[in-house]
Amino acid sequence: MTKSRKSTTNFSSTPPPSFPNTRMRRNRKEPWVRNLVEENRLSTHDLIYPVFIIEGKNRREKIDSMPDVERTTIDILLKTAENALEQGIPALALFPVIDSDKKNITGKEALNSKNLICSAIRELKKTLPEMGLICDIALDPYTIHGHDGIVDVNGKVINDETISMLCKQALVQAEAGADIVAPSDMMDGRIGAIRTTLDKNGFQDTSILSYAAKYASSFYGPFRDAVNSKNLLKGDKKTYQMNPANSDEALREVALDIQEGADMIMVKPGLPYLDIIQRVKENFAVPTFSYQVSGEYSMMKAADKNGWLSYEQTMMESLISLKRAGSDSIFTYAALDAARIIKNNI
Numbered sequence: 001m002t003k004s005r006k007s008t009t010n011f012s013s014t015p016p017p018s019f020p021n022t023r024m025r026r027n028r029k030e031p032w033v034r035n036l037v038e039e040n041r042l043s044t045h046d047l048i049y050p051v052f053i054i055e056g057k058n059r060r061e062k063i064d065s066m067p068d069v070e071r072t073t074i075d076i077l078l079k080t081a082e083n084a085l086e087q088g089i090p091a092l093a094l095f096p097v098i099d100s101d102k103k104n105i106t107g108k109e110a111l112n113s114k115n116l117i118c119s120a121i122r123e124l125k126k127t128l129p130e131m132g133l134i135c136d137i138a139l140d141p142y143t144i145h146g147h148d149g150i151v152d153v154n155g156k157v158i159n160d161e162t163i164s165m166l167c168k169q170a171l172v173q174a175e176a177g178a179d180i181v182a183p184s185d186m187m188d189g190r191i192g193a194i195r196t197t198l199d200k201n202g203f204q205d206t207s208i209l210s211y212a213a214k215y216a217s218s219f220y221g222p223f224r225d226a227v228n229s230k231n232l233l234k235g236d237k238k239t240y241q242m243n244p245a246n247s248d249e250a251l252r253e254v255a256l257d258i259q260e261g262a263d264m265i266m267v268k269p270g271l272p273y274l275d276i277i278q279r280v281k282e283n284f285a286v287p288t289f290s291y292q293v294s295g296e297y298s299m300m301k302a303a304d305k306n307g308w309l310s311y312e313q314t315m316m317e318s319l320i321s322l323k324r325a326g327s328d329s330i331f332t333y334a335a336l337d338a339a340r341i342i343k344n345n346i
């Protein structure tokens with residue numbers, strides 16, 4: 001008979017040896033011993049760098065609400081990508097900023113195989129084939145109302161019509177060379193539909209990173225500035241993104257997306273949702289990513305600029321907290337800074 005778990009020593013029920021036999025501070029006495037007993041470590045290979053892309057040549061634009069983050073044209077992006085790769089960052093997450101004359105009510109520019117994002121994918125793959133490219137699937141950069149899907153006359157985001165757009169959007173991006181498509185729209189059933197579309201068209205090897213537990217968060221504010229959708233968005237995204245009060249619901253979302261064929265799962269935002277990351281990782285043991293979103297980044301930058309705390313220190317502490325909770329990899333606007341700090345510390 002196999003030993004039942006109950007018959008093995010249960011450390012939690014044995015009283016721990018107490019002070020003065022145990023002195024927890026002995027393992028903290030010097031940097032080298034602190035390193036030896038360190039339980040979690042952040043590597044540059046865990047970092048995914050989100051970038052904002054604009055039309056044109058040799059242009060950079062500052063984003064007021066995201067200090068030190070820029071929107072750049074593809075030629076500049078190629079240099080950024082090369083630098084990121086040299087720093088050991090394995091992948092970029094690409095976000096296009098669409099000119100307003102290309103936005104419409106359905107977001108059909110998303111399906112144009114020569115649009116900004118597809119051009120960026122092609123150029124990046126041509127120059128840096130070894131850099132992983134993760135591409136957002138959602139209509140919000142392309143719609144005049146800033147929603148992630150198609151809306152009906154009453155302004156309601158309609159699920160199934162949106163899914164057929166998302167499938168085509170995923171297909172044009174896979175054709176352009178995207179390695180991972182990342183639906184961030186929170187429509188029901190889109191993972192299965194996108195998987196089927198990709199497979200039917202010969203893209204069995206294109207991965208799907210599902211934003212399965214994406215919350216209706218105010219921490220996305222600066223991102224909506226960055227992609228110029230803030231002033232367009234009427235209302236909020238609460239009919240499709242999750243209620244921040246819920247946690248069991250995240251597990252149901254994740255279970256469905258895994259069944260439908262997701263290769264990786266995203267929890268978003270990051271730091272306010274560490275409990276969700278931990279539950280997802282513990283329950284499903286699948287690759288679990290988290291997103292240190294724009295608001296998290298900008299809060300640290302703003303406080304640093306006021307001299308209230310250190311951006312570098314709080315950013316690194318947040319990243320290791322995301323790892324400790326169970327994130328395998330992390331999307332962060334601080335990826336280049338974090339990579340530099342990691343390299344200097346080794």
Ligand code: PBG
Pocket residue numbers: 136137138139140148184185219220221222223224237292293294295
């Ligand atoms: C939209 C999308 C959003 C982010 C990534 N993809 C914003 C939103 O849902 O409104 C936010 C990322 C960030 O705040 O850094 N599909």
